[in-house]
Amino acid sequence: MIHYKIGVVGLGVMGQNLALNIASKGFPVAGFDTDKAKSEVSAALFAGNNAGVLPSLPDLVAALEAPRRILIMVPAGSPVDAVIDGLKPHLHPQDILMDGGNSFFLDTVRRGKDLEPAGIRFIGMGVSGGEEGARHGPALMPGGPEGAYELLAPSLEAIAAKVDGEPCCAYIGEGGAGHYVKMVHNGIEYAVMQLLCEAYDLMKRGLGMSAAEMQDVFAAWNRTEMGSYLLEITAAVLGKTDAETGQPMLDVILDRAGQKGTGKWTSQNALDLGVAVPTINAALEGRILSAVKDERVTASKLMAGPNPSFAGDRSRAVETVRGALCTATLTAYAQGFSLMREASREYRFNLRFAEIAKIWRGGCIIRAKMLERIRAAFARDAELSNLMVADELQPVVKVDGGSLREAVAMAAGLGIPAMGMAASLGYIDSYRTERLPQNLLQAQRDFFGAHGYERTDKPRGKQFHAEWME
Numbered sequence: 001m002i003h004y005k006i007g008v009v010g011l012g013v014m015g016q017n018l019a020l021n022i023a024s025k026g027f028p029v030a031g032f033d034t035d036k037a038k039s040e041v042s043a044a045l046f047a048g049n050n051a052g053v054l055p056s057l058p059d060l061v062a063a064l065e066a067p068r069r070i071l072i073m074v075p076a077g078s079p080v081d082a083v084i085d086g087l088k089p090h091l092h093p094q095d096i097l098m099d100g101g102n103s104f105f106l107d108t109v110r111r112g113k114d115l116e117p118a119g120i121r122f123i124g125m126g127v128s129g130g131e132e133g134a135r136h137g138p139a140l141m142p143g144g145p146e147g148a149y150e151l152l153a154p155s156l157e158a159i160a161a162k163v164d165g166e167p168c169c170a171y172i173g174e175g176g177a178g179h180y181v182k183m184v185h186n187g188i189e190y191a192v193m194q195l196l197c198e199a200y201d202l203m204k205r206g207l208g209m210s211a212a213e214m215q216d217v218f219a220a221w222n223r224t225e226m227g228s229y230l231l232e233i234t235a236a237v238l239g240k241t242d243a244e245t246g247q248p249m250l251d252v253i254l255d256r257a258g259q260k261g262t263g264k265w266t267s268q269n270a271l272d273l274g275v276a277v278p279t280i281n282a283a284l285e286g287r288i289l290s291a292v293k294d295e296r297v298t299a300s301k302l303m304a305g306p307n308p309s310f311a312g313d314r315s316r317a318v319e320t321v322r323g324a325l326c327t328a329t330l331t332a333y334a335q336g337f338s339l340m341r342e343a344s345r346e347y348r349f350n351l352r353f354a355e356i357a358k359i360w361r362g363g364c365i366i367r368a369k370m371l372e373r374i375r376a377a378f379a380r381d382a383e384l385s386n387l388m389v390a391d392e393l394q395p396v397v398k399v400d401g402g403s404l405r406e407a408v409a410m411a412a413g414l415g416i417p418a419m420g421m422a423a424s425l426g427y428i429d430s431y432r433t434e435r436l437p438q439n440l441l442q443a444q445r446d447f448f449g450a451h452g453y454e455r456t457d458k459p460r461g462k463q464f465h466a467e468w469m470e
Contacts, residue, residue, distance in 0.1 A: 003028075003063060003064065003065045004028045004029055004030035004051075004052070004063050004064050004065070005027045005028050005029070005064070005065055005069065005155070006022055006027050006028075006029050006030070006064070006069050006070070006071060006155060007029070007030045007031070007032070007060045007061070007063075007064050007068065007069065007070040007071065008022070008029055008030070008031045008032070008070075008071045008073060009031075009032050009033070009057070009060070009070060009071070009072050009073065009074065009083050009087070010033060010072060010073035010074040010083070010101075011031050011032070011033035011035075011038045011039060011041075011042040011053070011073075012033075012038060012073065012074075013131050013134070014073050014100070014127065014131065014134050015031070015033070015071075015073030015074075015100075016031075016038070016041075016042050016045065017131055017134035017135035018071065018073065018100065018127070018134045018135075018138075018159070019031050019042070019046070019051055020045065020046070020049060020051065020135060021134060021135055021136065021137075021138075021159045022051075022155060022158075022159055023046070023049050023050035023051040024049070024050070025155065025158040025159055026050070026158070027050075027155045027158070028050050028051065029046070029050065029051040029052075030051070030052055030053075030054050030060050030063045030064060031046065031051060031052070031053045031054065031060075032053065032054050032055075032056070032057060032059075032060045033053075039053050057083075057086045057087055057090065058090050061087065061090040061091065062090075066092065066094075066095070067092070067094040067095050067096060067151065068091060068092070068095040068096065069095075069096045069098070069151070069152060069155075070087065070095075070096070070097050070098065071098045071100050071125075072084070072097060072098065072099045072100065072101070073100050073101060074101060075101060076101045076102050076103045076104065076107075076261075077103075077107075080099055080101060080103055080107070080111070081111070084097065084111060084115070088115070088118065088120070091118070091120050092119075093118065093119025093120070094119060094120075094121065095119075095120050095121070096120075096121045096122075096123060096148045096151065096152065097115065097120060097121070097122050097123070098122075098123040098124075098125050098142070098152070099111070099122070099123070099124050099125065099179075100125050100127045101127075102126075102179075102182065102183075102186070102260065102261075102262050103124060103179050104179070104183075104265060105124065105175075105176030105177075105179040105180040105183060106176060107176075108122070108124030108143075108144075108175070108176035108178070108179045109175045109176040111124075112124070112144060112145075112175060112176075121144065121145045121147070121148040122144055122145075122148075123142050123143065123144035123145070123148055123149065123152065123178065124142075124143050124144055124175075124176050124177075124178045124179040125140060125141060125142040125143070125156075125178050125179075126139075126140070126141030126142075126172075126178050126179055126181055126182020126183075126185065127139075127140060127141075127182070128141075128182065128185055128363065128364035128365055128366075129161065129363045129364055129365065130365065133161065133363050133364070136161075137159065137160060137161030137162065137168070137362070137363050138159070138160060138161060138168070138363045138364070139160065139161060139168040139169070139359050139360060139362065139363035139364035139367070140156050140159075140160050140168065140169035140359070140363075141169075141172050141178045141179075141181045141182050141185070141356075141359060142156060142169070142171060142172060142178045143171075143172040143173050143174065143175065143176060143177030143178025143179065143180070143181070143349070144174065144175065144177075144178065145174070146171055146174075149171045153169075153171075156169050157169050160363060161362035161363025161364075162362065163358075163361045163362040166358060168358070168359045168360070168361065168362040168363040168364070169359060170352075170355045170356075170358065170359055172349070172351065172355075172356070173344070173349035173350050173351055173352075174348065174349065174350070175347065175348075175349070176347070177347075177349040177351065180340070180343055180347070180349065181340065181351070181356055182262070183262050183265050183266055183269070184266055184336045184339055184340050184343075185336075185360065185364060185365075185366060186262035186263055186266065187262065187263050187265075187266025187267070187270075187277065187280045187336060187339075188280065188332050188333060188335075188336040188366050189230075189263075189365050189366050190259075190263035190266075190280060190283040190284060190287070191279045191280045191282075191283045191329075191332035191335070191336075191420060192228070192230050192329055192332055192366060193230060193283065194279075194282065194283035194286050194287075194419070194420040195279070195283075195325055195328045195329055195332065195420045195421065195424075196230060196231065196234050196325070197286070198411070198416075198417070198418045198419075198420055198421055199321050199322075199324070199325045200214060200234070200238075201416055201417075201418075202317075202321050202407065202410065202411060202414075202416055202418070203217065203318065203321060205308045205414070205416055206308050206309075206310045206317075206410065206411070206414045206416050207310050207314050207317055207318065208309070208310070208314075209314075209318075210248075211238045211239070211248035211250060211251075212238075212239075214238050215235050215238035215239045217318060217322075218231060218234050218235035218238060219235040221322055221325075222235060225369055225370070226322075226325070226326045226329070226368075226369065226370065227368065227369045228329075228366070228367065228368030228369065228370070229364075229365060229366070229367045229368070230365065230366065230368075231368075237249065237250060238250065254293070255290055255293070256290050256291055256293045257286075257287040257290045257291070258287070258291075259284070259287050263280065263283065263284050263287075264284055266280055266336075266339070267280060267281050267284050269339070269343070270335075270339050273339065273342045273343060273346055274342070275335075275338055275339045275342050276335065276338075276427065276430075277335040277336070277338075277339055278335070278423035278424070278426060278427050279328065279331050279332045279335055279420050279423045279424045279427060280332065280335055280336070281423065282419040282420045282422070282423035283419075283420055285419060286417075286419050286420065305415035306413060306414055306415035307414075307415075308414040308415055308416050309414070310410075310414065317410065319403070320403045320406045320407050320410065321403075321407055322400075322403070323399070323400035323401075323402070323403025323404065323407075324400070324403045324404040324406070324407030324408070324421055326396055326400045326403075327396055327397060327400040327401050327403065327404040327424065327428075328404055328420060328421050328424035328425075329368075329370065330370065330387065330388065330393060330396045330397070331388070331424040331427050331428060332424070333370065333371075333374060333387055334386055334387040334388050334393075334427075335427065337353060337356075337374070337378075337386075337387055338385075338386055338387075340353065340356070341353070352382070353378040353382065353384075354375050354378035354379040354382065357371050357372075357374040357375035357378060358371075358375050361375070370393075370396075373390075373392040373393055374387060374390075374392070374393070376392050377390035377391070377392040377393060380392075386431065388428065388431060397428070401428065404421060404424060404425050404428070405425060407421055408421050408422050408425050439453075442454075443466075443468075446465055446466060446468070447466075447468045450465055452464060452465050453465075453466075
């Protein structure tokens with residue numbers, strides 16, 4: 001029997017393409033899927049490509065070199081547990097299981113602990129890049145036992161995307177670190193997509209621009225220092241025409257967005273850790289509001305608002321939107337890295353932020369030119385408190401910060417929702433304010449609940465209470 005180097009369980013779009021990628025780099029792959037149709041399609045694709053499909057989990061395990069290395073590519077939740085339960089009786093100490101799906105990081109921690117007594121090593125690995133990335137070079141974020149990663153590194157780094165010859169893959173940290181970083185990646189992804197939607201809305205409804213005009217604008221922006229994958233595909237989407245109607249494709253797509261949960265997990269975890277991520281939250285809320293389509297249609301007939309028609313200098317307004325998008329995007333990254341910094345302390349991940357920025361430069365959905373500056377900022381100062389105060393990113397705030405304020409004002413005046421941009425502006429203004437009005441909040445809390453407060457003229461941490469009704 002052939003002894004394959006890596007097994008892949010789950011031969012859907014991502015599993016199948018990752019398997020082909022791995023095999024093409026010289027690591028023979030054994031695949032398995034409970035779905036007969038997927039197995040047959042994969043078997044045809046694998047033929048002659050250094051890969052094969054096995055009929056059962058025991059057969060797959062038996063065909064692998066020891067220590068066995070198995071990548072699980074099934075939907076998050078109970079399917080992952082079911083695969084682990086099916087594999088576990090056939091595995092031996094030192095074998096390695098990898099979960100490459102979008103699992104919740106605490107589930108990854110639990111699974112790793114459950115497998116420890118049997119000596120089976122568990123890697124939770126964030127994978128980003130979609131179908132194309134899986135086949136030709138994704139960004140990979142593996143976390144778990146470092147010794148297990150060292151055995152996997154040759155194959156993982158071989159299949160990862162490359163930027164300047166460096167693989168977009170590195171060891172992330174212990175436990176659920178890999179899936180945690182992927183979760184935050186997706187939260188940032190939510191935010192940037194929302195900001196791009198708001199820029200599009202301002203130009204379309206506010207400035208009256210056609211799809212072709214907007215395509216040119218987004219494509220031009222993508223050729224600058226704010227270039228990114230999401231900006232690139234936005235331009236491509238705007239250039240697509242619907243074959244059935246002859247209209248721009250965007251004009252026939254229903255404005256009702258879905259979500260898979262990772263964005264929500266990011267917001268929920270940020271609340272648990274006490275980290276402000278308002279742009280990410282606004283993006284999540286934007287999707288939630290989009291889902292109540294029927295209510296919005298009714299409300300549009302009952303609730304009057306400003307006429308979304310711009311009467312000023314359109315070229316200048318487009319430049320304002322550009323600067324706003326650039327600054328707001330920076331706040332999304334800043335919030336994500338601030339959240340990871342706190343999580344690294346709380347969960348003892350020992351995250352290396354320059355490495356994370358390096359990984360995200362290629363292969364993943366949020367890859368962007370800005371990440372090179374983010375990497376440089378953390379390489380210079382690993383303890384950087386917030387990206388907005390980094391020397392490498394300060395020019396974005398100083399040069400384009402005023403545009404964000406103007407764009408939010410423009411959106412408000414036109415009655416066009418810009419929740420992400422407004423949240424980004426609020427984040428900047430709050431972070432740069434030496435004295436916020438929460439002194440009043442503390443007084444209110446002490447008034448009705450005797451919760452106490454600190455004084456500006458006394459040492460931090462000492463609590464005081466006032467008799468407010470004397």
